[in-house]
Amino acid sequence: EPEVTQTPSHQVTQMGQEVILRCVPISNHLYFYWYRQILGQKVEFLVSFYNNEISEKSEIFDDQFSVERPDGSNFTLKIRSTKLEDSAMYFCASSGTENTEAFFGQGTRLTVV
């Protein structure tokens, strides 16, 4: 069964460093998403990506964040100058269309120390 894969599963980084979280969406999907879940809190939408550009982003997704689809398979989230409050689980998801089922990866747990 096709699945969304995320790497690494856990990343520890020092405050102020840059991190890149990687995702391989399901191969024939066209819509890609990043979400964040701070421990004990609800999932929050960060950004959606379609046709090689951002289609929507939330207030959380400020200049510290960027997304890229560097090739035909990977979808990355870059977080610059990480802060302690960036510590969270980051989920990538993909869907065939905007109104069909979105499949989530297992997440990357980011810990900023």
Place this chain on the structure above:
Amino acid sequence: KNQVEQSPQSLIILEGKNCTLQCNYTVSPFSNLRWYKQDTGRGPVSLTIMTFSENTKSNGRYTATLDADTKQSSLHITASQLSDSASYICVVGNTGGFKTIFGAGTRLFVKA
């Protein structure tokens, strides 16, 4: 303000019993409503997705309803199993469904 409210916050039921989880939303414009199951430390798994014109959708023992007029949805779980223990999250999409607003979830505990 776009919000999704879920109730109850948590629920304990005995194996084999049915339960119903509630979701109220104030998201506008509305595009779709999804229910997800999330096990602790794992990514959410889609259960159902409904657009404006649909008022019920089933997936095995899960049945979701949608009343777009009152902006309410429910998720009914039939004949619960121990493996149903998880968080159930209501998610509402707007502006074409890209920007999604998540509820805080209902934590369901199924006991033997």
